[in-house]
Amino acid sequence: MTETEFKQEAATARPKLISIALRYLKSNDEAEDIVQDAMLRLW
Numbered sequence: 001m002t003e004t005e006f007k008q009e010a011a012t013a014r015p016k017l018i019s020i021a022l023r024y025l026k027s028n029d030e031a032e033d034i035v036q037d038a039m040l041r042l043w
Contacts, residue, residue: 006042006043010039014035014039017035017038018031018032018035021034021035
């Protein structure tokens with residue numbers, strides 16, 4: 001997977017992942033941080 005492909009997939013998945021994280025964390029900032037950390041680990 002190229003960097004461009006990863007960025008496209010990440011941009012598509014990000015809102016759904018943040019929504020899922022919000023169910024557990026109740027904080028938008030924390031949810032965004034968790035999703036960002038996960039994306040960095042995946043890359």
